[in-house]
Amino acid sequence: MNSSETGKPLLRALKGKITDVPPIWLMRQAGRYLPEYRQTRQRAGNFLNLVYSPELACEVTMQPLRRYDFDAAIIFSDILVIPQALGQELEFIEEKGPVLNPVRSAEAFARLSPAKFAETLAPVYEALRLTCAQMRKDGFGRTTMIGFSGAPWTLACYMVEGGSSRDFQHVKSWAYRDPESFSVLIDTLTEAVTEHLLQQIAAGAEVVQIFDSWSGVLDHNQFSQWVIKPTRRIAEAIREAYPDVPVIGFPKGCGRLAMDYAQNSKVTALSLDSQISPKSAVSLFQPLMPVQGNLDPVCLLAGGTALEAGVEDIVAHLGKGPFIFNLGHGIVKETPPENVEKLVALVRGST
């Protein structure tokens, strides 16, 4: 890096600066692929205890920084804290994932009580404050703190389906049949997400990312209505309150609709999934905004020459514009930690 370049590399990239060495962090970098995470997770007893214990959440957020000196920390939490804060029952079942008591009508949604919204989410902000202090203490002065939230559409998917789904027929048919009452759900989520992100920023987040994991299951009209519109409202509200805090949008799996998202959602930067070729992304998206991505998590899991070729393909193309190296989705729990070490070395050119 040029000696005249100062400040945090991730923030610089998000301001549109091109760096010799791209900043790097990984989605789900605090996670089960790390033995020290699994240990803390066991100490917590269950997943939600870990999410809601500020000290333990801080600890697992710090773990990947100590190993890999990533350019960002992302607060350890879960997107489903919002449905829970809105009063929905939530449980994590081993090997199965989240299970929620599904909300499939305006009436069922109206019966939820958000009375404990702020109280439920408070430990997330406390974890952020603790982590920021710990990062300062441990000398991570060039590391950026990222807060995050699920996007309204993706949260609605979990709330209505009651967990993951094959065809998302409950949430989608509600949206098709009665867009008016479905809007009430989406609007409430839009406000909740905005509030949650603003509080995270107040607690120390310097960047926020909006995860729209299920944006890919919608057709173009529905995508515009349930993905782009709410995301734009959130991005605009954040910008109004904190003009300098960048918002990264991650509309996973949305294929060609990513262009509509890039042009209309008002996010600062676009996180790309692994499907799009880096070469196409250079001409399509980098002229519009900084991009983040997009190594296939299974390529990282596989390692070896495939990993080298994958990194080379991405850095050679996207590295010439404003760019943050990341995966195209969360790291897979079976990934050998030494592959992550190799990845960081490859990206930083120190292999």
Place this chain on the structure above:
Amino acid sequence: MNSSETGKPLLRALKGKITDVPPIWLMRQAGRYLPEYRQTRQRAGNFLNLVYSPELACEVTMQPLRRYDFDAAIIFSDILVIPQALGQELEFIEEKGPVLNPVRSAEAFARLSPAKFAETLAPVYEALRLTCAQMRKDGFGRTTMIGFSGAPWTLACYMVEGGSSRDFQHVKSWAYRDPESFSVLIDTLTEAVTEHLLQQIAAGAEVVQIFDSWSGVLDHNQFSQWVIKPTRRIAEAIREAYPDVPVIGFPKGCGRLAMDYAQNSKVTALSLDSQISPKSAVSLFQPLMPVQGNLDPVCLLAGGTALEAGVEDIVAHLGKGPFIFNLGHGIVKETPPENVEKLVALVRGST
């Protein structure tokens, strides 16, 4: 339709002709949304009995024609007959789907015995012959008979993962780590698919469709290697043997990579999933080939004004070029049969 237009509407569209009323059929049109299907299915005892009983497979293939007079029949079968014919154990478990004894290495694959390949698949061809005869007998003279197969990549996904998967890490990491031995699997599948399609044509299929349901989980390099290359080999082999038999390719969920597929896979027509807007598809794909699609199956499930608007959006745009109306994926089993009736009336302009 103009009185000078003769022949089967689906075949005409596949030859690039534009029709006043687009031909229509639905993926998985012989299926659980029909009470008469559920009855036959119960008589068969289990799903695989139904697949391998020519008389019953013929019967369920005919059922949707009798109700809706679709422009095509698609032989009732399953893409997993090929792994089974190659010697892999296969079972269908209620509410869970297919379970295969996973094959995760070249050695494991080499241990499978394809000795009963032709014998296993023979009932599919017998079902085709029976159905063609039945269609003639029942006066479905304008209805086109479609044969089909899973694509090599999608079949490899099921064979290696042992069923459906969240992240496809076993099949993808094999492909990344050892492309050479993975090629052996893909090449064998490519030959098996080709043989299966040729036999279906010999038994009466006038069109074949290749379903690549999991093409969307690959990055652009892997997509080119494991989706486009094998598909091209299959399409070329079919064309060499049967120059007049159209091949419809369905690379589901592949977003922007669909253009690469359209340009390089040598299929005759492209089946689109629901994500792409009809308006974009007109300018992107219709200049290259006839297209098929792409109503969201959940829009059909929902019915009402959303269904009307969805059909209008598709027909108004794509109907001006060579086009086959279809869903963007298989019909959902909870779909009310009367919604299908309404759909057909909307497409045929008889509402």
